[in-house]
Amino acid sequence: MLEPEPVDLLDVIAFIRVVETGSIANAAARLGIVKSIVSRRVSRLEAVLGAQLLTRTPRGTRLTDIGREYHAHAAAGLSQLESAQEVVSKSTSEISGQLRIQVPAAFGEFLLAPLLAEFALLYPLIQFDVRFTDRQVDMVAEAYDLAIWPGAVPDSILITRKFAKVRWAVVASPAYLDARGRPAVPADLAAHDTILYALDPGRWRFQGREGWEHVRMNSRFCTDNGQMLLAAARAG
Missing domain, CATH: 1.10.10.10 (Winged helix-like DNA-binding domain superfamily/Winged helix DNA-binding domain)
Incomplete structure (x- = not known):
């Protein structure tokens, strides 16, 4: 037919x-x-x-x-x-629907939280699910729409945007420096106790007059939480 x-x-x-x-x-x-x-x-x-x-x-x-x-x-x-x-x-x-976001804890608390609160007021039809975690999540398996990560993104299928630069600094509490001494050159850090971020490979890089210098850090305190890093540093 x-x-x-x-x-x-x-x-x-x-x-x-x-x-x-x-x-x-x-x-x-x-x-x-x-x-x-x-x-x-x-x-x-x-x-x-x-x-x-x-x-x-x-x-x-x-x-x-x-x-x-x-x-x-x-x-x-x-x-x-x-x-x-x-x-x-x-x-x-109309902007609507659910928005599932992952952000590092310290960054989210100090910088992103007030911005998201203002954004929620502007778009009342959006439902927010914001998770504060410092680990790199599986965007697909865990159904995240947006994630903010420091450093390189391992999954090339993701759409990425660089929106800020992160400046790193080596810091210590006055109590720690009084007890252990003040390092004069990057190589001196190998003899000190360092606090490492969980995603940090533990090999720090410093730029000097003769180029880049790499130092393997000695760490007995590692955490994936920015607030814990800050608390440990302040405690000496």
Whole structure:
């Protein structure tokens, strides 16, 4: 069995507008096209369907019995299409949905938290799920939309943006320096107790007059939390 010839949606719309407005001239004015195009579209629709949908008279048009039945279904279908378009238009014009975010604890608490609070006020249709963790999460497996990481991103399939530079500094509490002495050159750090961030490989790099110098750190305190790093340093 041969498949029926598909109808042109524009032809169907032209037919529906003729019925709604009562004449081809009125439909043409509503659609913003000339009468001949509307008439041609309706005639083409009738030819494809193999049925006369309208009876043309000097006073306008009148639906045939089959035309009345076809119009009822076609108008309902067009209304559904228009409703679907409104749904898409609304979803693209209004920012909504769930946003799942991972940020390092210290960065999130001091910098991102107030910004996200302001953002939530601006977009009340967004549901936020913000996790403060210093580990590198699996974006796909854990269903995160956005993650903020320091350093390189190992997964090349992710869309990445560099939005800030991180400046590193070697610091110590006065109590620690009083007890252990003040290092004069980077190599002296190898003899000191250092606090390492969990993602830190433990090999620090310093730039001097003769180029880069690498020092393997001796650490007995490692953590993946920025607040713990700060507390340990302050404690000496």
